[in-house]
Amino acid sequence: MYKFDLKYSDLNTFAEELKYKCRIDIKSFTEGAAKRIIGGFMDTHKVSGVYDLINWINANPRNKDEFMKAIIPNKTEFFRDPDLWRFLEAELPKIVKSQGSIKVLDLGASSGQEIYSFSIMVNNLKLNKQVELIAAEKFQIKINQMLEGTYSEKEFESCENNYSRFKVGKSFDEFVSRQGGAFKLKEEFITPIQTKQYDLVNDRAFGEFDIVLCRNVMCYISLKKARPVYKSLSDFTKKNGYLILGVQEDLSNSFFNRDFNCVNEEFKVYQKVR
């Protein structure tokens, strides 16, 4: 798989050096994912050891930016888990009807696939005026990427595949414009999104929200660092509001489990009850 294979022991050394010399903290990452992503990056850039990589990152700001973009995993796809989106499309009008207007927060928004999927769904439902959308992400470089709204052709294929399952027979094409080998999301889906730079591991919750999306984010946070993050998830969720995790994530490692009822086990939708 890799010519350069980063070991767990190398990763610890690298994380220390990276924090000390480059001011980049990766210690909250799940070790396995960090090892694979950094190992893959070293392989692609033909860097032969962890100290060489530190030197490469510090050589110029562009290198640092490139490294930062690479180590923050995307949530991979628009409309990942199409059945969940069908469920949300059915439930959202009911929630809006009962609340009047709602605020939706996407935590660990990365390059925006999840919050933009929500933006498209809200637009389809003609609920734009009633739903406020906020994307929170730790790294400014990812926020910039999100606001650019440009994605690869490869990514488009998975969007198309997911979207045609979410909305049977419909194409994702109507939401994008083509730009060479890439596609750009139309501005009408980007402009409603408010962004906030926020560190899920170290910062406190900055408000309460009716729906909190934190899908496939906890899986990148190591077990040691995860526990305080669950408190933030609880703090962010209004009483009677909803917290949505990835389909293979749950709150079982969390003391705050007791604050939530699971209202949909398959899609890991929780309602805060206290």
Place this chain on the structure above:
Amino acid sequence: MIKGRDKIRAVVIGGSAGSFPLMGKIFASLPANFRHPIIVAPHRLKHVRHGFVEALRLKSALEIIEPIDKQKIEAGKIYIAPANYHMSAEPDVYLSLTTEDMRLSSRPSIDITLSSVGELYKENTLGILLTGANKDGAYGMKVINDQGGITIVQDPSTCMVDTMPKSAMEITQIDYVMSVDEIIKVLLSINR
């Protein structure tokens, strides 16, 4: 049967095209008191989340689990990588499920699971690679071998598609080449 069987503490299995019925046969042959964790990375269809594990459970005396992220690895349980997630064994002895890009067109990636189990359990790992149509798993078997674990591939002459075991044999020294019936005997022998 095999050298070093007493040191085994964890079993990891990968497989693709044609491996599903073989996995079913293997799991059906193991006793309820099997004392090692079995961590399994099959190639799965991205959008089909149900049916795979349920079918395997029908004939197995062991608990078969599609784990949740950060689920602890426990002896005597079979963990199957869920559809559309990579599954890796972490240093604190739990399974993490992540959504990075596909590897060799696959998520779950067999390489990711095999190599992480090899790194966690080192010489105490038994890696098994079954029939399959691409090179996924070959790198994982190399890691297990490099860590001092024991590697077995399904005999290519008995495979529906032999690319996967042959690829592993090309990049690393595989300890044993066996039929599925022989693999089952090995698994029963490490339970003594």
